[in-house]
Amino acid sequence: MISLTEEEWAVLKAREDCNYVAFVRGDIVRDYPELADDPTLRDRLNAAYAQTKELGFTHDGPIVDFLYVEATDPGFYKTPVVAAWLNKPGVPGEQRFEMLLQVARKKQQEMKEKH
Template sequence: MLELTTEQVAALTEIDAKRFVEGVRADLCRDDPKLAGDVRLSSRLWQAFKAARALGIELDENLVGFLRIEAYAPGFYEQPAIGAWLTRSGRPADERFHDYLRVVRWKIEHPEFQGGLNNGGSGSSGDRGGSSSPWADLGARWRRFVGRGSGRGNG
């Protein structure tokens, strides 16, 4: 039977994690081709993945959500309020992040409860002549929600 050292197991685990992050990056770029032009996307996603793990986020679906948010809002997890919420005692980080993601999605889908609509939009999710990806639309609304308009760029 093959026996691996602790260092070898750690190296294999890191390779597997990098493949996971690269798969998410590929999906993001397929869904929103504008992200393919972000030369820092891979490194940002890797840093976000490590931060998510350090926060205690373990479930794949939450890791994917965490990385998707990072793609559109670089460093979102560095905001003190988000860090405080995710590390608050009483519930696992995976549950807290899932709750956070649900609240963010609800706020994005219901801008009328945040002081009106941006740019005179109707708030509907119909075709706006932009990207056909629901994640790209979510990303644009996320950037507006966190105060990062489209003129800022990725980085």
């Protein structure tokens, strides 16, 4: 059995996180080719991923959704209203983000139906 120090474990975890974000970035660029030339994308996605961890996200789906929103709406989670909502006590940040997405999708659907 391999025994790792805390420092070695932290390095492995950081690499795993970096690879995860790079993989999602590849999907984002596939879906939004115009973002391939965005020099800020990688750093923004890494910062957004770190934010999901701070907010206590545990499921891949919401994490990926959060990164996609960041890719197309830079810094969305830093706006005062969104930050306050995501950090509001009582409901986990991951669940609050999913609620935010549901509202946005419903409004988008309503706008499509009006036109």
